[in-house]
Amino acid sequence: xxxTQNTSSNLVLQNLQVxxxxxxxxxxxxxxxxxxxxxxxxxxxxxxxxxxxxxxxATNQYARNINAATxxxxxxxxxxxxxxxxLTSVKQLAVQMSSGTYNAQDxxxxxxxxxxxxxxxxxxxxxxxxxxxxxxxxxxxxxxxDTTGAFTGTADSTNIEIAxxxxxxxxxxxxxxxxxxxxxxxxxxxxxxxxxAVGSGDQTQIGAQLxxxxxxxxxxxxxxxxxxxxxNRLTTATSVGQDSNLATSQVVSTLQDADxxxxxxxxxxxxxxxxxxxxxxxxxxxxxxxxxxx
Amino acid sequence: MDIGSxxxxxxxxxxxVAGENIANxxxxxxxxxxxxxxxxxxxxxxxxxxxSGVQVATVQRAxxxxxxxxxxxxNAVSGGTSTTNSAMQMIQPLFNDVSSSGTGGLSGPxxxxxxAWQDLxxxxxxxxxxxxxxxxxxxLVDAFxxxxxxxxxxxxxMNQNLQEITADANNQLKQVAALNVQIQAAQAQGTQANELExxxxxxxxxxxxxxxxxxxxxxxxxxxxxxxxGSGGTxxxxxxxxxxxxxQANTSNNGFYDVLVAGPDGATSNVTSQLAGSSAPGSLGATxxxxxxxxxxxxxxxxxxASTLVxxxxxxxxxxxxxxxxxxxxxxxxxxxxxxxxxxINSTDQVAAASTDPTxxxxxxxxxxxxxxxxANTAFSMxxxxxxxxxxxxxxxxxxxxxxxxATQNDDQATSTINQLxxxxxxxxxxxxxxxxxxxxxxxxxxQGAAKLITVGTQMLDTxxxxxx
Numbered sequence: 202x203x204x205t206q207n208t209s210s211n212l213v214l215q216n217l218q219v220x221x222x223x224x225x226x227x228x229x230x231x232x233x234x235x236x237x238x239x240x241x242x243x244x245x246x247x248x249x250x251x252x253x254x255x256x257x258x259a260t261n262q263y264a265r266n267i268n269a270a271t272x273x274x275x276x277x278x279x280x281x282x283x284x285x286x287x288l289t290s291v292k293q294l295a296v297q298m299s300s301g302t303y304n305a306q307d308x309x310x311x312x313x314x315x316x317x318x319x320x321x322x323x324x325x326x327x328x329x330x331x332x333x334x335x336x337x338x339x340x341x342x343x344x345x346x347d348t349t350g351a352f353t354g355t356a357d358s359t360n361i362e363i364a365x366x367x368x369x370x371x372x373x374x375x376x377x378x379x380x381x382x383x384x385x386x387x388x389x390x391x392x393x394x395x396x397x398a399v400g401s402g403d404q405t406q407i408g409a410q411l412x413x414x415x416x417x418x419x420x421x422x423x424x425x426x427x428x429x430x431x432x433n434r435l436t437t438a439t440s441v442g443q444d445s446n447l448a449t450s451q452v453v454s455t456l457q458d459a460d461x462x463x464x465x466x467x468x469x470x471x472x473x474x475x476x477x478x479x480x481x482x483x484x485x486x487x488x489x490x491x492x493x494x495x
Numbered sequence: 496m497d498i499g500s501x502x503x504x505x506x507x508x509x510x511x512v513a514g515e516n517i518a519n520x521x522x523x524x525x526x527x528x529x530x531x532x533x534x535x536x537x538x539x540x541x542x543x544x545x546x547s548g549v550q551v552a553t554v555q556r557a558x559x560x561x562x563x564x565x566x567x568x569x570n571a572v573s574g575g576t577s578t579t580n581s582a583m584q585m586i587q588p589l590f591n592d593v594s595s596s597g598t599g600g601l602s603g604p605x606x607x608x609x610x611a612w613q614d615l616x617x618x619x620x621x622x623x624x625x626x627x628x629x630x631x632x633x634x635l636v637d638a639f640x641x642x643x644x645x646x647x648x649x650x651x652x653m654n655q656n657l658q659e660i661t662a663d664a665n666n667q668l669k670q671v672a673a674l675n676v677q678i679q680a681a682q683a684q685g686t687q688a689n690e691l692e693x694x695x696x697x698x699x700x701x702x703x704x705x706x707x708x709x710x711x712x713x714x715x716x717x718x719x720x721x722x723x724x725g726s727g728g729t730x731x732x733x734x735x736x737x738x739x740x741x742x743q744a745n746t747s748n749n750g751f752y753d754v755l756v757a758g759p760d761g762a763t764s765n766v767t768s769q770l771a772g773s774s775a776p777g778s779l780g781a782t783x784x785x786x787x788x789x790x791x792x793x794x795x796x797x798x799x800x801a802s803t804l805v806x807x808x809x810x811x812x813x814x815x816x817x818x819x820x821x822x823x824x825x826x827x828x829x830x831x832x833x834x835x836x837x838x839x840i841n842s843t844d845q846v847a848a849a850s851t852d853p854t855x856x857x858x859x860x861x862x863x864x865x866x867x868x869x870x871a872n873t874a875f876s877m878x879x880x881x882x883x884x885x886x887x888x889x890x891x892x893x894x895x896x897x898x899x900x901x902a903t904q905n906d907d908q909a910t911s912t913i914n915q916l917x918x919x920x921x922x923x924x925x926x927x928x929x930x931x932x933x934x935x936x937x938x939x940x941x942x943q944g945a946a947k948l949i950t951v952g953t954q955m956l957d958t959x960x961x962x963x964x
Contacts, residue, residue, distance in 0.1 A: 361617055
């Protein structure tokens with residue numbers, strides 16, 4: 202091939218440009234830390250990165266949902282165990298009053314005690330978290346139990362999504378718990394009956410309420426079991442979410458992050474090549490036939 | 496003596512040619528020339544054939560018409576790829592969901608919007624959560640607007656570029672026609688017009704970069720230039736007549752320009768779609784292609800996403816109940832275009848989290864908020880099959896990414912083709928100083944020899960004349 206001055210100078214220029222382009226890419230990788238910082242760099246990887254990032258963001262959102270559900274359930278759980286304590290006291294008192302003889306004073310004291318226990322049960326039924334009444338169903342911005350113990354809430358329970366397509370009940374309605382909804386025993390009516398029976402010393406009636414007390418206790422126990430299993434699911438969902446986020450971030454990192462060692466060593470190679478190319482082209486273009494003609 | 500004088504003349508011409516070559520070593524498009532020497536017809540002296548010196552038969556230029564045609568074709572491709580590449584570089588940031596600065600793209604805002612509904616489901620009465628739904632909705636709308644207006648701006652840009660490209664091309668067409676006249680005149684006189692032909696060839700290469708053309712040299716020395724849009728391309732230059740491009744706003748295409756060609760014969764034709772579909776488009780064709788095809792595809796994808804999102808969110812939101820019992824209220828103003836998207840509600844009470852009237856059924860009802868949030872994971876029937884909104888966007892983004900990648904690769908490839916052809920061209924037609932200097936030396940020596948011949952002849956004559964004295 203015939204070579205002219207312009208052939209060599211064009212070649213030098215083109216080759217230097219190729220080296221500089223490579224250097225530019227490497228410098229961008231090393232300064233951003235990303236191998237893929239534009240969708241055109243690697244469209245297939247970019248699509249995967251976006252999908253995985255969306256997944257991570259969704260998992261983070263589910264973690265927030267799980268936190269919200271956890272605080273609701275923890276609060277519900279602690280008021281349910283307090284209800285158990287109240288019911289235990291009620292039962293002790295009822296058993297005590299259903300046998301033996303008591304004078305009017307004893308009866309009055311027992312009535313007073315039971316009234317207080319009922320009020321405790323009402324106030325536990327009106328437990329709040331951040332202004333939300335836990336046992337009110339969907340009507341959770343007003344106290345679900347009024348001063349007489351009548352239930353004004355709804356029988357709904359709030360579902361919260363904790364994973365795609367998976368929800369847990371984050372609340373348990375007071376209707377099933379204490380107000381006799383779903384074929385259960387109304388605890389407040391039971392208390393009222395008990396109080397009037399104790400007041401009148403009607404031991405048969407007191408005895409009849411004992412089974413109702415047991416029934417209410419088992420209602421609360423099964424609610425507690427439900428809350429407990431929900432909380433277990435939340436714990437599992439949390440750790441699944443954390444594991445998946447960890448795995449996702451590793452994959453994203455493999456797809457997107459620059460391999461610094463590789464980048465730095467490539468950059469050094471390109472710089473050496475650049476210097477060599479400049480030095481060589483300077484030497485080549487120095488030589489001319491003109492130097493030898495006089 | 497005659498032989499010596501013919502040699503002097505011939506070597507002087509050869510020296511002139513070498514001088515011209517050296518002077519034009521860096522002139523773009525200049526092909527090196529060679530003086531072709533030829534011995535003159537011998538004469539018979541005393542029955543013996545005796546040489547009668549040398550003459551310059553012709554001044555030839557090193558020119559390869561095949562290479563020229565390849566350069567014209569390669570320029571048509573390269574003009575197109577560089578235009579496409581720079582346009583794609585403008586589009587890329589709009590869809591760049593993986594940028595290191597975290598700007599650009601829709602996947603973030605879309606995720607945030609549905610996350611806000613999730614938060615609302617956890618606390619359906621919360622004013623802060625309701626406000627978040629509204630403001631994330633607004634941010635989503637803003638993101639759609641940014642992308643849509645960015646794409647429209649690219650189209651507008653492309654449209655404006657047509658003015659400069661066609662003005663440049665028209666100028667080049669006129670110059671080619673003018674050179675045709677001069678070259679034809681020179682050939683009619685029997686002289687060569689090497690430099691003019693070089694200029695014309697170079698001009699056609701540059702023209703092809705603007706508008707893909709093919710050029711054909713006629714027997715009378717003129718060049719016929721036609722649009723490189725397959726067989727039957729419109730003629731642009733014929734003899735001394737140059738055609739011209741003109742632009743005309745087309746109301747049925749957003750008022751964008753149509754490209755018309757007034758041919759040398761005076762007939763005007765609309766070549767817009769012909770150019771946009773050409774495989775050797777030049778800048779002009781690629782500009783039209785970006786404006787009318789590529790960008791439009793991205794825009795229609797974006798509009799489809801916007802329209803599905805608006806429709807689905809509206810259907811879910813209007814089926815639910817706001818905090819004060821409002822129902823049937825749209826979240827977004829119904830539209831099918833990303834540019835016209837807007838949030839339709841302004842009161843936080845109207846955000847429908849509940850599936851029944853909260854004034855009677857309780858404000859804790861979060862069922863509708865969950866339904867809206869679940870839209871993020873629901874597959875809808877869209878172009879390309881059943882997919883989620885996020886999936887549709889990701890594939891649209893992938894399309895743009897592949898577009899950017901192939902535009903870059905095509906441009907690199909076209910540039911390297913041009914480089915390689917230019918190297919071949921400089922190798923074939925370029926001036927080598929070493930060669931010219933060597934020629935110069937040999938011509939100088941030949942000149943000295945011829946001069947010596949005349950000196951010897953003169954001395955011989957002197958001798959004869961001396962004898963007479």
